Amino acid sequence: MINYHPSIEILTDYAAGSLPLAHSLCVSTHLEHCSECQQQIRKLELLGSQFFEQTNTDNQCFGDLKDSFFANLSEQSATALDNDAAHAIAPNTTDSSWDDYKVPSSLRQFITKGYDELTWMRLSPSFKIATLYNQEGGAQVALTRIKAGAHMPTHTHTGDEITLVLEGAFSDESGVYRQGDFISRDASHKHKPMVTKDAECICLTVLDAPIEFTGWLTRLLNPLIRRYHPQT
Template sequence: MKPQHHPDSSSLMSYAAGSLPDSIATVIACHVSTCEQCQRNVAEAEQLGRFLMESSLPEQSEEESQHIDLAPNARDDILALIDSDEYVEPQVVVESDVQEAPSDVPLPLQPLLGKSLDNLLWKSMAPGLKQFVLPATSGTLRLLRIAPGTSMPIHSHTGSEVTLVLRGSYYDEMGRFGAGDVADLDPEVEHQPATATGEDCICLIATDAPLKFSGLVPRLLQPFFQL
């Protein structure tokens, strides 16, 4: 099924430029591995990055230099260019036919996790909440396995949080997120996700800073959850 929620354009640009913390880059890579729309956007951003690099080589006229100077509005201009019709879309290689059997482990994580999320050594954090921590050199990266019909404590973030749903679905103030969907949240967003009924919801979640819980009890529990 086609994803309904994608990473922000700015996150895809940063991903293409290799400037995201590796925890967040991993989540974006997992989404991009199955999303043709984001594969195209990343390929375009990479092509644009190469163009900017080549344009900024020393031998150039003053006028060109002003043109590629990365002013505060540069990112908006770049995004507008990507959206414009003048931009020629590069060919994209779709990796989906590499896989033999369907698996809900994204391709980039299969070397680490294998092909089944059910065989992992899940650690119980609270009733209805299990966690599996993944290695990351910057930020935190974890899988959460949340029982059907579970409501998480309301929280905002001190940094970015990017979530990719791998199985099941959840709802929050932004809508419904099913397998393949990404929630790319800014620090100021406060939300209270709740899983749908029927099956466990398994999400891959990267944060570049700890979460900020609103209530006293969730705040007290935070060190135990290691969230």
């Protein structure tokens, strides 16, 4: 069961096509796991088409339009959805030619065969990272892979971070996160993710700015992390 989802603001920007590319990739991958957010997207698309058919989109009335849009969103019933269209959002990811893990369809442009084919940079005996995409001067899209029962070093964020659990599960001071969970962090967060003991954990991450390790030894890794981030 998925317990953590993108905010309504993120979903609205995604439905409108105004969300940055890296963040849209993370939302698309979440949608492959989450029927609830598929329905929210269909609801947003339906409301958007109704409003823009009936309302003059002049810049002077944009603020009122936005307020009215969100007010009506909360009143819409999910029965107004087209279920067939909602299901179409999530492509079928079943493919027997892939490895044991089913790589989401939205990531196959970066991962053509499986996770093992990627170039992983090992930061500790139990923790490694693979960069999928660097947006010039912007966000970094990467995978993190941590062994079962291990933890990622304690770190803070120098910008916003989105984490989507692809395989396994992990916990931190705020909760437990499983496959499909979508977690947002900002510069105020400091945490030490711990992977459950039953399986390794693979996550998709979008980083607007590099993380900062805070341990006396792991701080030595910070220059390496900054070196590979597109904003630095």
